[in-house]
Amino acid sequence: MTLTYPPLDREGAEPLWMQLMRALRAEIESGVRLPDQPLPSEAELSDLFGVSRTVVREALRELVQERLIYKVKGRGAFVAPRKTELRFIGSMSGSADDLRESGRRVTTQAISQTLGEADEREAALLRIPAGEQVVRLRRLRRVDGQPWLLVVTALPARLVPGLERAILENQSLYDVLRRRYGLEPAAADRWIEAVFPDAEEAALLEVSTSTPLLGIESVAWTKDHIRFEAYYALHRSDQTRFYVGIR
Amino acid sequence: MTLTYPPLDREGAEPLWMQLMRALRAEIESGVRLPDQPLPSEAELSDLFGVSRTVVREALRELVQERLIYKVKGRGAFVAPRKTELRFIGSMSGSADDLRESGRRVTTQAISQTLGEADEREAALLRIPAGEQVVRLRRLRRVDGQPWLLVVTALPARLVPGLERAILENQSLYDVLRRRYGLEPAAADRWIEAVFPDAEEAALLEVSTSTPLLGIESVAWTKDHIRFEAYYALHRSDQTRFYVGIR
DNA sequence: TGCGAGGACCTGTCATTACAGGCCTGTAGT
DNA sequence: ACTACAGGCCTGTAATGACAGGTCCTCGCA
Numbered sequence: 001m002t003l004t005y006p007p008l009d010r011e012g013a014e015p016l017w018m019q020l021m022r023a024l025r026a027e028i029e030s031g032v033r034l035p036d037q038p039l040p041s042e043a044e045l046s047d048l049f050g051v052s053r054t055v056v057r058e059a060l061r062e063l064v065q066e067r068l069i070y071k072v073k074g075r076g077a078f079v080a081p082r083k084t085e086l087r088f089i090g091s092m093s094g095s096a097d098d099l100r101e102s103g104r105r106v107t108t109q110a111i112s113q114t115l116g117e118a119d120e121r122e123a124a125l126l127r128i129p130a131g132e133q134v135v136r137l138r139r140l141r142r143v144d145g146q147p148w149l150l151v152v153t154a155l156p157a158r159l160v161p162g163l164e165r166a167i168l169e170n171q172s173l174y175d176v177l178r179r180r181y182g183l184e185p186a187a188a189d190r191w192i193e194a195v196f197p198d199a200e201e202a203a204l205l206e207v208s209t210s211t212p213l214l215g216i217e218s219v220a221w222t223k224d225h226i227r228f229e230a231y232y233a234l235h236r237s238d239q240t241r242f243y244v245g246i247r
Numbered sequence: 248m249t250l251t252y253p254p255l256d257r258e259g260a261e262p263l264w265m266q267l268m269r270a271l272r273a274e275i276e277s278g279v280r281l282p283d284q285p286l287p288s289e290a291e292l293s294d295l296f297g298v299s300r301t302v303v304r305e306a307l308r309e310l311v312q313e314r315l316i317y318k319v320k321g322r323g324a325f326v327a328p329r330k331t332e333l334r335f336i337g338s339m340s341g342s343a344d345d346l347r348e349s350g351r352r353v354t355t356q357a358i359s360q361t362l363g364e365a366d367e368r369e370a371a372l373l374r375i376p377a378g379e380q381v382v383r384l385r386r387l388r389r390v391d392g393q394p395w396l397l398v399v400t401a402l403p404a405r406l407v408p409g410l411e412r413a414i415l416e417n418q419s420l421y422d423v424l425r426r427r428y429g430l431e432p433a434a435a436d437r438w439i440e441a442v443f444p445d446a447e448e449a450a451l452l453e454v455s456t457s458t459p460l461l462g463i464e465s466v467a468w469t470k471d472h473i474r475f476e477a478y479y480a481l482h483r484s485d486q487t488r489f490y491v492g493i494r
Numbered sequence: 495t496g497c498g499a500g501g502a503c504c505t506g507t508c509a510t511t512a513c514a515g516g517c518c519t520g521t522a523g524t
Numbered sequence: 525a526c527t528a529c530a531g532g533c534c535t536g537t538a539a540t541g542a543c544a545g546g547t548c549c550t551c552g553c554a
Contacts, residue, residue, distance in 0.1 A: 015507060041534060052509045057535090070367075073535050074516030120319070262537060288504060299539045304505090320505050321546030 008049060016051050017058035023049075024059060025225075028068050028079050035081040039069060042077075107145075111138040111204070113164045115157060122154040125219040125230035133157035135164045137173070140204055146236075147205045150197075153231040159183065160228070183228045197234055205236055255296060263298050264305035270296075271306060272472075275315050275326050282328040286316060289324075354392075358385040358451070360411045362404060369401040372466040372477040380404035382411045384420070387451055393483075394452045400478040406430065407475070430475045444481055452483055 008019045027033050040048060045056045060077055063069045071077045114136050123130035134154040141149040153173065155163060160181050168176065177183040202209045216235060221227040255266045274280050287295060292303045307324055310316045318324045361383050370377035381401040388396040400420065402410065407428050415423065424430040449456045463482060468474040 017507080043534080054508055054510085058507085071535070072367075072517085074533085075518085076534060120317075264537080290504080301538055301540085305537085318505070319547085321503085322548085323504060 008051065015058075016049075016055045017062070020045070020049055020051065020055060020059040021062045024063060025066075025068060028063075033079045035079050037079050038075075039077040039079065107142045108168070109140045109142070110168055111140055111150075113137050113166075113168070115164050118154060118156075121217075121232075122230050125217070126154070126156055126227045128156055128227075135160055137163075137168065139168070149233055149235050150201055150204055151231050151233040153229060155229050156227075159226070177228070183226075184222055201234055205234065207236065255298065262305075263302045264309070267292070267296055267298065267302060267306040268309045271310060272313075272315060275310075280326045282326050284326050285322075286324040286326065354389045355415070356387045356389065357415055358387055358397075360384050360413075360415070362411050365401060365403075368464075368479075369477050372464070373401070373403055373474045375403055375474075382407055384410075384415065386415070396480055396482050397448055397451055398478050398480040400476060402476050403474075406473070424475070430473075431469055448481055452481065454483060 008016050010016070024039070033039070039045070039060075042053050042056045042060070045051075046053050049056075060069065060071065064071060064077075067080055069077050070080050115133060116136050117131045118126065118128055118134045120130050122134060123132065126134075128134075133156070135157050137151070137153040137155075139151050139153070140147060141151070155177075157164075160177070160183075163176070163181075166176060166180075197205060197207065197209055199209060216231075216233040218229075218231050218233070219227055220229040255263050257263070271286070280286065286292070286307075289300050289303045289307070292298075292306075293300050296303075307316065307318065311318060311324075315327055316324050317327050362380060363383050364378045365373065365375055365381045367377050369375075369381060370379065373381075375381075380403070382404050384398075384400040384402075386398050386400070387394060388398070402424075404411075407424070407430075410423070410428075413423060413427075444452060444454065444456055446456060463478075463480040465476075465478050465480070466474055467476040
């Protein structure tokens with residue numbers, strides 16, 4: 001009993017492997033395929049979708065990367081056991097709320113809000129072509145007056161028209177995104193690294209350029225896999241600690 | 248001016264792409280290739296090493312994954328700018344020290360220390376065959392008497408002979424690994440997710456099985472890329488907060 | 495001198511073919 | 525009833541060939 005599939009679009013719209021990946025992901029996330037159940041073999045998928053095994057393997061590779069499936073050599077590919085949904089608590093709102101609860105004064109200062117073209121890193125994170133228009137927000141967050149966190153957020157302009165003119169001072173970005181644009185974060189990828197600030201960043205955070213900071217790269221997407229926000233945050237970890245909380 | 252390379256081993260010892268990846272990684276990490284300098288093109292690497300472009304692309308793919316290089320369509324592959332070394336502060340030692348500094352009592356209780364066979368997850372993380380012998384440590388950490396963190400650590404037995412008989416109670420694992428086995432963590436990958444504990448885990452942490460916990464999967468390796476430790480930590484985030492600190 | 499077209503070079507994508515080696519099961523032999 | 529082995533299925537690895545489309549330099553023309 002195999003499902004039937006609409007033919008893939010071969011007119012260059014999108015790579016075949018990406019279309020195939022989406023089709024399989026939709027099946028898995030819709031619950032049609034149950035955890036630990038085998039997917040059709042690579043050869044079968046080739047036939048079903050009318051593409052080469054190269055395309056199938058590329059698609060499966062991405063799904064393995066996303067932890068949606070796992071593969072066992074000699075047996076096949078299987079649906080990964082459903083993970084508990086990672087409830088997305090931004091270091092932005094989440095940690096600010098935590099700190100406020102603990103009686104500290106948290107303020108957010110908008111450094112700049114501009115329209116611009118996505119650079120390589122942002123484009124890769126948001127899965128958009130480099131050069132596409134993005135709204136870029138630079139904000140400085142203070143705790144008890146002390147600089148604490150510097151964030152550069154990029155959002156595809158077509159998803160958030162007019163955001164560059166919104167007043168975000170001391171207002172949760174996620175609230176605005178949800179209320180005004182209907183963007184609800186469902187999950188995010190984050191990378192944490194130790195970095196040095198450049199001269200401007202150091203000045204804003206009031207540290208020397210040789211002070212190691214916590215750099216957090218993040219990309220957030222909705223349940224429909226629309227990647228709507230990428231940010232890079234620089235964190236002073238000497239004064240206030242950075243933490244991730246679950247609520 | 249191209250370098251000369253020893254021929255790759257074709258006798259099934261290791262996939263060609265892995266050998267090629269190692270060769271390129273060694274060059275990059277030794278500083279022979281400078282940041283943002285281009286690597287030879289895929290075609291050139293094919294010729295230099297006498298392998299197909301398939302092999303070259305697989306090797307480059309892994310290096311991109313490791314963030315050692317980046318690729319630009321139409322231009323080539325380049326050495327990634329040297330990242331500030333991620334100073335590895337385990338949630339084990341690091342956060343424990345932080346808490347101790349803040350005047351809280353941190354104790355570690357060994358639940359079990361056994362020899363066993365690596366399961367699929369551990370094998371994948373440690374890059375060893377499933378079934379290889381691993382020393383497995385299960386430990387419970389308390390803060391002010393309250394259960395806080397449950398960790399299951401797996402280490403390849405051949406790297407840490409006799410560790411299953413060591414006394415680790417209230418002693419830093421990393422100290423033991425460094426002093427006794429010369430294993431110095433240089434970097435680590437970590438994944439954070441929200442999970443429910445199973446019955447036994449819930450009992451140890453004194454929560455219900457419907458309490459969401461912070462699950463941290465981690466694998467650590469030395470500067471020689473020897474992956475020596477994988478752990479899965481379950482964190483009570485309702486009582487004490489989980490945080491990552493830089494020191 | 496400035497500019498635009500062309501071409502060389504590069505990665506991205508895709509198809510096809512081949513074989514090694516792990517996994518599983520059915521079957522023949524004990 | 526039990527075991528050993530063959531064969532089928534599956535993924536992993538590898539080679540080869542082809543073309544699309546991005547990048548960059550050069551050369552000829554205005």
